[in-house]
Amino acid sequence: MSPRVPRVLAVAGTDPTGGAGQHADLKSIAAMGGYGMSAVTAVVVQNTLGVRCVHVPPVEFLAAQLDAVAEDVEIDAVKIGMLGSVPVIETVTRWLEDRRPPVVVLDPVMVATSGGRLLEREAEDALRAMLGHADLVTPNLPELAVLAQEEIASSWAEALAQGHRVARAHGTLVLVKGGHLTGDRTPDALVGPDAPKPLVAFDGARVPTENSHGTGCSLSSALATLQARHGDWAHSLRIAREWLRGALERSGDLAVGHGSGPVHHFHHVQDALESWGAAPARFSDELWAASAGVRREIEELDFVRGLGDGRLEPERFLAYLDQDLQYLDGYSRALTLLAARAPDERQRLFFAAGAVSCTETESELHRARLRHAGPGAAGAGPGEVTRRYTSFLLAATAAEPYPVGLAAVLPCFWVYADVGRHLGELAAAAGTGEHPYADWLATYADEGFQEATRTARELLDEAARGASPAVRERMREVFLEACALERDFFAAPVAAVRLAGIDGIE
Ligand SMILES: Nc1ncnc2c1ncn2[C@@H]1O[C@H](COP(=O)(O)OP(=O)(O)O)[C@@H](O)[C@H]1O
Numbered sequence: 261m262s263p264r265v266p267r268v269l270a271v272a273g274t275d276p277t278g279g280a281g282q283h284a285d286l287k288s289i290a291a292m293g294g295y296g297m298s299a300v301t302a303v304v305v306q307n308t309l310g311v312r313c314v315h316v317p318p319v320e321f322l323a324a325q326l327d328a329v330a331e332d333v334e335i336d337a338v339k340i341g342m343l344g345s346v347p348v349i350e351t352v353t354r355w356l357e358d359r360r361p362p363v364v365v366l367d368p369v370m371v372a373t374s375g376g377r378l379l380e381r382e383a384e385d386a387l388r389a390m391l392g393h394a395d396l397v398t399p400n401l402p403e404l405a406v407l408a409q410e411e412i413a414s415s416w417a418e419a420l421a422q423g424h425r426v427a428r429a430h431g432t433l434v435l436v437k438g439g440h441l442t443g444d445r446t447p448d449a450l451v452g453p454d455a456p457k458p459l460v461a462f463d464g465a466r467v468p469t470e471n472s473h474g475t476g477c478s479l480s481s482a483l484a485t486l487q488a489r490h491g492d493w494a495h496s497l498r499i500a501r502e503w504l505r506g507a508l509e510r511s512g513d514l515a516v517g518h519g520s521g522p523v524h525h526f527h528h529v530q531d532a533l534e535s536w537g538a539a540p541a542r543f544s545d546e547l548w549a550a551s552a553g554v555r556r557e558i559e560e561l562d563f564v565r566g567l568g569d570g571r572l573e574p575e576r577f578l579a580y581l582d583q584d585l586q587y588l589d590g591y592s593r594a595l596t597l598l599a600a601r602a603p604d605e606r607q608r609l610f611f612a613a614g615a616v617s618c619t620e621t622e623s624e625l626h627r628a629r630l631r632h633a634g635p636g637a638a639g640a641g642p643g644e645v646t647r648r649y650t651s652f653l654l655a656a657t658a659a660e661p662y663p664v665g666l667a668a669v670l671p672c673f674w675v676y677a678d679v680g681r682h683l684g685e686l687a688a689a690a691g692t693g694e695h696p697y698a699d700w701l702a703t704y705a706d707e708g709f710q711e712a713t714r715t716a717r718e719l720l721d722e723a724a725r726g727a728s729p730a731v732r733e734r735m736r737e738v739f740l741e742a743c744a745l746e747r748d749f750f751a752a753p754v755a756a757v758r759l760a761g762i763d764g765i766e
């Protein structure tokens with residue numbers, strides 16, 4: 261009877277960044293409902309950027325690990341990954357001869373996706389000699405060529421024919437994988453020894469991502485687990501492919517490393533967690549937490565305290581309004597640029613509407629200034645901070661990747677909404693008397709504005725999910741820079757009035 265939770269052993273090397281080797285194997289086995297175990301063949305110093313060095317423990321140590329597992333646990337399937345050298349291959353071969361589990365999947369690892377050899381060249385013959393022990397061999401196209409001792413196939417038809425030659429020579433099933441083909445398709449096919457026609461073939465569009473570190477390890481261990489449960493290779497491959505596609509599509513959620521990142525093995529579990537009400541980890545939450553220090557500085561500014569408790573001198577308020585008016589002009593242009601670059605209609609409409617609303621607020625500001633200062637009040641030109649902030653916004657929204665532009669404009673929504681909440685608290689604490697800036701404070705609390713802030717956050721999270729680690733890092737930098745500019749902007753009216761010596765508050 262097939263085990264409900266297959267016990268699957270990964271015999272493989274390590275990856276301290278957790279994306280490939282036995283770390284990917286254990287995650288994939290668990291993701292497919294198995295119980296994962298592992299025996300280490302080699303300790304590899306690597307990350308998403310490359311392999312640095314390899315340490316191979318004495319083979320007696322490997323043999324002892326394999327025996328310790330087999331003497332205690334009934335193994336339903338084994339997945340064999342990186343072997344590295346002839347003595348390791350011979351040790352695992354001997355173990356298979358003695359204690360072969362019912363399902364054996366061999367991923368003939370030779371070179372990491374990130375570059376760096378993981379199999380000594382002189383071990384290739386020994387690896388070929390081992391193929392007959394496997395039920396299924398899962399080479400990528402360069403590995404298939406080495407196994408066949410031929411050139412790398414340059415088309416899918418050639419790859420299938422080569423796969424069949426390897427299957428026939430070793431009496432095993434071969435999974436021919438199209439991940440290394442050029443083009444936008446990634447087919448996979450199972451080829452047996454008896455006929456060149458694949459037993460089953462699947463096709464699919466390539467997922468547009470650089471995060472393919474560990475895909476081969478993940479697919480082969482998922483297949484070993486599913487096969488131990490279902491006993492049907494075609495069915496196992498169909499499920500494993502569908503899962504791996506999701507893991508590639510959601511790899512952007514992880515933000516691990518600066519090179520070819522890992523896939524998200526537990527994307528389906530993350531969805532389940534969210535449906536159980538567990539708060540989803542949002543990229544915007546991370547950014548918000550990182551900006552806590554700057555936000556505290558904003559709350560402590562004289563200007564913000566005075567605006568909240570109503571004690572702010574009118575000149576300072578006017579200086580602020582004047583700069584805000586000029587800032588909004590730049591902000592509105594930045595939103596227009598984002599609207600033009602938006603990837604879909606929803607986002608285009610959102611930013612275009614934001615640009616319109618900024619322009620409407622600008623004329624409302626004009627009226628407020630006239631109310632406070634009387635007709636004829638002339639504004640100064642843009643101050644240094646206003647100029648710096650608007651140039652930064654225009655550069656980010658025009659010239660950086662779209663998600664980075666989003667990160668630049670978000671603080672103006674979010675920090676402003678947060679300051680509004682804080683000001684509301686200060687105003688309430690100051691008592692019920694006539695507050696000189698009551699109408700102004702009301703604009704902060706406006707529900708439409710809060711709603712727009714929520715949408716801007718969602719759009720940022722959506723963009724971050726599809727972004728590379730490098731773009732997410734840039735989003736973080738730009739978000740924090742914009743928060744610091746928000747702080748400088750709130751601080752500027754007091755500084756400007758001090759400089760002009762208008763009220764001599766020092
Ligand atoms: N960008 C991608 N989109 C969809 N599937 C992919 C992508 N990259 C790899 N795969 C799939 O991942 C599996 C392993 O990929 P492959 O690159 O061929 O092996 P390896 O990781 O051993 O080099 C294959 O099923 C392949 O189709």
Ligand SMILES: Cc1ncc(COP(=O)(O)O)c(N)n1
Pocket residue numbers: 272273274275280281282304306341342369371372373374378472473474475476477
């Ligand atoms: C220990 C170990 N085993 C295998 C691979 C190959 O993984 P990939 O080629 O998918 O990056 C790797 N990088 N490290």
